[in-house]
Amino acid sequence: MDRVLQTSLGLVNSNVHLASETDPYMRYTNAIILESVDETLGDLLGGNVREVVYNCLDKDRSIPRNEIPLNLDKLFLTLDEVFGKEVGKMISNEFQVKLCMKSGKSPKTDHIDYVDQDKVKLEK
Numbered sequence: 001m002d003r004v005l006q007t008s009l010g011l012v013n014s015n016v017h018l019a020s021e022t023d024p025y026m027r028y029t030n031a032i033i034l035e036s037v038d039e040t041l042g043d044l045l046g047g048n049v050r051e052v053v054y055n056c057l058d059k060d061r062s063i064p065r066n067e068i069p070l071n072l073d074k075l076f077l078t079l080d081e082v083f084g085k086e087v088g089k090m091i092s093n094e095f096q097v098k099l100c101m102k103s104g105k106s107p108k109t110d111h112i113d114y115v116d117q118d119k120v121k122l123e124k
Contacts, residue, residue: 030069036094037068
């Protein structure tokens, strides 16, 4: 995973275990992450291949689909091994676009801006 991708998704991942069940913002963020993964894999690979990826993640990496937001590091390492870094970058981009659309922000080109904004929200 490249540095920007690690930073942008790593911050969400590092805090998700602590607050995912009780914090509405984390539930919202997890839903956007999962939606981004679903749509990106489906658009790139098709629905059937996406399901094969989910089955392999579940059986080989012990990551059920609903726990993907809790295991982003393992997800991206697996995707990097199988498909290369571009799939992870596309998921990251989709996440950023969805986050902007749902929050009413205008898209920016630098992922680090989103990370900084999200980090402040997570620390509150």
